[in-house]
Amino acid sequence: MIGFAGLIDGFAGLLGKLSLNQLPHNPITAGGALTVVGGVVTVALVITYLKRWKWLWKEWLTSLDPKRIGVMYIVVAIVMLVRAGIDALMMRGQQAISVGSSHGYLSSNHFQQVFSAHGTIMIFFVAMGLMFGAINLIMPLQIGSRDVAFPFMNSISFWLFFAGVVLVNLSLVIGDFSAAGWLAYPPLSELRYSPTVGVDYWIWSLQIAGIGSLLSGINFLTTIIKMRCKGMSLMKMPMFVWSVMGSMSLVVFAFPILTVTLTLLYLDRTFGTHFFTAGGGGNMMMYVNLIWAWGHPEVYILILPAFGVFSEVVASLSRKRLFGYTSMVWAIWAIVLLSFTVWLHHFFTMGAGADVNGFFGIMTMIIAIPTGVKIFNWLFTMYRGKILMATPMKWFLGFVVLFTIGGVAGVLMAIPPVDFQLHNSLFLVAHFHTMIVSGVLFGYYAGIVYWFPKFTGFRLNERFGNYAYWCWLIGFILAFVPLYILGFMGATRRLDHYSASTGWQPLFIVAGIGAGIIAIGLAMQFLQLITSIRDRKKNRDTTGDPWNARTLEWSVPSPVPFYNFALTPEVDTRDAFWAFKQTQKAGSNNEPQTYESITLPKNTSIGLIVGTCAFFFGFGAVWHIPWLCVLGLVGIITAIIVRANQHNTEYHISAERLAQMDHDARNAQRGYA
Amino acid sequence: MSKKTKITGIVVAVLVFLGLSTWYLARTNIPILEPKGTIALKERNLLFFGLGLSAIIVIPVFVLLFTFVWRYRETNSKSHARYRPDLDHSVLTEALWWLIPSILIAILSVVTWRSSHTLDPYRPIASKTPTMTIQVISMDWKWLFVYPNQHIAAVNLAEFPVNTPIRFEVTSDSVMNSFWIPQLGSQIYSMPGMATKVYLMATSAGSYKGYSANISGKGFAGMMFTAKATSRKTFLEWVQQVHRTPRHLTLAAYNQLNKPSEYNPVSYYSDPVNNLYVKIIDKYMSRPQANVLKNGHSNDVHSKNSNYSSMNSMGTL
Incomplete structure (x- = not known):
């Protein structure tokens, strides 16, 4: 007899591990859940109120235009930056007060979830998001192309990335997140020690976003190899394109390792295999090796395109050619190659033995050489230039100062016996934050200010930009210099509480103040955006070339028309647009004389459908709901088959219409449309 | 406010801040x-x-x-004459x-x-004084120190004579931790089913803080211990004292201790069960019911006279 209770049981069986008990219970976690739900509902209401759903769907969500996809990446990344930034403030607050008899306001498990989420989100959904956003926006323009090689796959990449974002944030609302750190070392991340769904959320948000990244890597690499405009040989490519090429090569080789590693961990947790378990023949050291074989290249994946941004910014704003172009290219490829030979420096303390440690220590130091070469080349790009002290340049200067200091810390830790004393201490935490914040974040900030007028048609407010810069710089120094010192004082990372006798508290308080100043810096950036939009008429970019810059993207009107180039350009030198400007009389424009019809991809919702199905698959895998996984998987396969059988996926614009549109775009830019 | 006063103000503020920081750090134990x-x-x-x-x-x-x-x-027009836009290599x-x-x-x-x-942490320290062995087991969430030759054990406290090389043999009976006494040097991971080791020697007497440097779960922050370097005489007295502890570290007592607990105070045991350290490692090396030693797995653990070798003690897991 199947009674009511039986029905409930059966239903519960259908929902796997999911139940109402998984909703948050204490005020702080409930606050997190309410923020997420409230945020989503507010955004939905605002869109409904403004009647923008159709516009959003047509112009953005289903768009295959890499510029639209790029902007969506950046918007999501900035939202995630705020979320993971709040995580950071919570940690700093906890560590400033949780000393001696006080245990702060976060339970140890909650604190551990917070730092795990902070790291995971900052790397996968902020840094990666900013990077893919910048590449989507800039790279096709710089190589004189209208599109990427696989526009539909590009949309899938974005929606897989977004599915990862949704999963990671859903963990705030239902269930919990991993408390095992951003790389979830077993055995701690195994089922026995982490029995909740937290680690599964971590696995699947990374897994889904990671597959998106791999697809992006293939896509951008192909784009650079196959879609450069006429005359643009490899050695005439802008440095940003070179750096993207290096980074995407790393993506293609590194991300499959992540996919395999995460899969094995999930098999351990779900199907009782013993790849990484303690006992049963499992080996946790294999996991640590695998995750860093992906993880170390990953930091170069993030930073190389940011280096590329700096290369463009420094040359443009110094009004000079980039110094040592050939050196730079060699340095990039040296970094690409070497980045696969250093992973063991993340665990010198695992007892591998002197020969192995010594080898990996030396390989690590060798990477400092090409990186140093890049710094010197940037410095000499400024030499005998006319440096415009605008905010992108300031982000660059802050980067050089911080990155050099962080680099020294890195070289020190590359000496294994020194690492034995600094490993997993706050010195290490300070080191990698110095590298990633100054190298990656500052890089993309510089890029956002620099390229903003190109895509919106108006410039960003310099005053708030300047305030933001100084808040970030001073805040950073206050937040992280104490951590270097705390590392010397024996403070290890990830402590939710410490004894008063350690004497660490004053430095933790200073670090907390620093984090607060960084938060003000971030607020200044939002003010910068808001005031710039308010004054957009005044800040209008009427030339399409506000920085008197060098590369092809500046040759088209601002905002960039959806077709990028009315006529694909032909180049015969580096810095083609600069060279073009030198040969033209002042005031002459670069309007094409003749037009040809062009072909562009139509919008499609299939990328979004694939992302949604991937989300359902991930959610089902997290909560052990097999039918949802099957549904998701079938959905993905069906969507791809449907797409493969669509033949009418492109549309044409005739030469006459293109001429008219191009004419209008140029007039609109000049302001007399 | 003129530009000059502004810059002077900033410089003074920075100097004052640096001065205060130096003063503070000079008084701080690092x-x-x-x-x-x-x-x-x-x-x-x-x-x-x-x-x-x-x-x-x-x-x-x-x-x-x-x-x-x-x-x-x-804005520095003096340097415009030196502008060289094409200088590129x-x-x-x-x-x-x-x-x-x-x-x-x-x-x-x-x-x-x-x-x-x-x-290399596996390299013995040359000294006239013979090396002493302490076996270190990380548990959820405390450190157990077993003295195989003194037949005592302590939780969250390791006492040893000064100027004596100590061979710490390290393993874990839960997840991965990292055994670290900053003032004495090198940390090393503790891993279940693995034996790592590190040789350290204190050169002056005192109590030094020890930590786990690798996240190990809920009670991780409470995994602080004290490393106490004393004179040989004090050390021997301490051993005698611990010996008199009525609590023996039998397998039952060990299993009791092994249950997860946080912020454990220092506690002592006498007469730890024979080969406890090896038994703990073997737990992870063999099938649960066959809790016996296997050939070749952790032979180095037994060798009193350890030759310098890095890898062999890591077992063949």
């Missing part, structure tokens, strides 16, 4: 920079050496950066900044290779 053991001392010196060598690159970078930015700023200078860092890194590499060997 363990890694104030080592109390032979290994920690050598490691600190290595740190200073690396820092000095790095300065050879860092100082020129900073000088060039500030000089170039100041001199070639657009120089074989000589570029060779210089490939070469000079390479030489420095070559020097550092030699030091790295040598120090990796001399300061």
